[in-house]
Amino acid sequence: MAIDLIQLQQVLDSAQQADALKGEVKRALRKVSTLLQNLQSAVEETEALLSPGYTPVAKVRKAQAPRAATVTDADAPFGRKKDGSPKSKPGRTKL
Numbered sequence: 001m002a003i004d005l006i007q008l009q010q011v012l013d014s015a016q017q018a019d020a021l022k023g024e025v026k027r028a029l030r031k032v033s034t035l036l037q038n039l040q041s042a043v044e045e046t047e048a049l050l051s052p053g054y055t056p057v058a059k060v061r062k063a064q065a066p067r068a069a070t071v072t073d074a075d076a077p078f079g080r081k082k083d084g085s086p087k088s089k090p091g092r093t094k095l
Contacts, residue, residue, distance in 0.1 A: 048054060
């Protein structure tokens with residue numbers, strides 16, 4: 001009983017392709033599973049929002065730090081700061 005090397009090579013190639021396909025199917029299945037879990041959690045959140053006993057929680061805002069005072073040069077044109085940048089954008093003059 002002689003083994004044909006060409007047939008053996010074809011069997012090995014098909015096995016390699018099958019392993020690659022198996023890996024792609026596993027990755028796709030993982031993605032689908034994750035998407036289904038996300039969808040299920042979104043449905044649960046929506047059900048909780050639509051339940052009659054739901055009361056929204058007010059968000060607490062952080063206190064903002066006061067802005068630092070900018071030093072302006074009184075002699076500079078258009079009220080520019082000491083570094084030369086404009087204090088505010090000058091508008092167009094109306095003619």
